Amino acid sequence: AQTVTQSQPEMSVQEAETVTLSCTYDTSESDYYLFWYKQPPSRQMILVIRQEAYKQQNATENRFSVNFQKAAKSFSLKISDSQLGDAAMYFCAPFSNYQLIWGAGTKLIIKP
Amino acid sequence: NAGVMQNPRHLVRRRGQEARLRCSPMKGHSHVYWYRQLPEEGLKFMVYLQKENIIDESGMPKERFSAEFPKEGPSILRIQQVVRGDSAAYFCASSLTGPSDSTKSYEQYFGPGTRLTVT
Numbered sequence: 001a002q003t004v005t006q007s008q009p010e011m012s013v014q015e016a017e018t019v020t021l022s023c024t025y026d027t028s029e030s031d032y033y034l035f036w037y038k039q040p041p042s043r044q045m046i047l048v049i050r051q052e053a054y055k056q057q058n059a060t061e062n063r064f065s066v067n068f069q070k071a072a073k074s075f076s077l078k079i080s081d082s083q084l085g086d087a088a089m090y091f092c093a094p095f096s097n098y099q100l101i102w103g104a105g106t107k108l109i110i111k112p
Numbered sequence: 113n114a115g116v117m118q119n120p121r122h123l124v125r126r127r128g129q130e131a132r133l134r135c136s137p138m139k140g141h142s143h144v145y146w147y148r149q150l151p152e153e154g155l156k157f158m159v160y161l162q163k164e165n166i167i168d169e170s171g172m173p174k175e176r177f178s179a180e181f182p183k184e185g186p187s188i189l190r191i192q193q194v195v196r197g198d199s200a201a202y203f204c205a206s207s208l209t210g211p212s213d214s215t216k217s218y219e220q221y222f223g224p225g226t227r228l229t230v231t
Contacts, residue, residue: 004154033218045155045203045222091154095218098168099145102154 002027004092006103013082014111020067021077021106023092029053033095034068036077038088039105048090051075084110114139116206116223117186124229125194133189133226137206144187145220146179149201161187194230201225 004025013019025034036048051059051068059066063083067076075094079086087110093100117136125131137144142163147155157171161181172179176194181187191198205220 035219037222042224043201043227044224045205047219047221050219093155098160099157099171100147100155100220102147102156104154 002101004103006106008106010107012109018080023075025073025094029096034075035093037091040088118223118226122227131191135187135204141206143207145205146189147203196230199230201227
């Protein structure tokens with residue numbers, strides 16, 4: 001079975017600082033996609049960033065970037081210059097066999 | 113450009129009743145996915161549909177649950193004879209393409225979810 005592990009149930013960071021959320025996964029696929037989604041208190045699921053497994057270059061989207069280590073099956077999310085609006089649950093989700101496989105999430109708290 | 117629409121946003125049903133959850137994908141999207149989220153957990157895949165076809169229902173309970181995506185109209189997730197354990201948030205997502213498409217634009221865009229409470 002494909003699994004996703006987010007080992008940090010909760011993280012807190014001072015506003016304007018940088019934080020890294022970890023994710024490891026298990027898959028037998030060689031070609032797949034990985035996503036990070038955020039879920040704020042409104043519960044709307046919002047796509048943050050995506051990474052194609054066949055690309056060696058790490059994806060970047062404004063203040064959000066990933067560190068993708070394919071051999072280690074690791075896919076961490078770095079948030080730079082944290083803002084109050086970044087407070088949310090963050091989910092790592094590889095895409096394989098028609099479906100997104102979800103981790104349990106990391107709750108990110110931003111301290112003003 | 114409207115996003116994925118789900119209704120109702122909140123649904124309360126008594127045990128034994130039927131629940132119908134609706135999802136209208138983004139304009140131009142023909143791939144729909146349903147997920148369930150229990151409290152304090154990540155989402156769990158239920159079913160993947162294209163217009164008039166169920167592609168993968170491996171995450172759907174074998175009994176009481178069914179899904180459809182007709183040629184016209186929204187996708188429907190139907191739960192018959194609901195039980196308390198069905199209480200959860202149900203999310204629908206849509207994508208422009210699917211895994212078999214060469215463009216591989218798999219991003220799934222989510223609706224706001226339907227919170228089902230079974231009393």
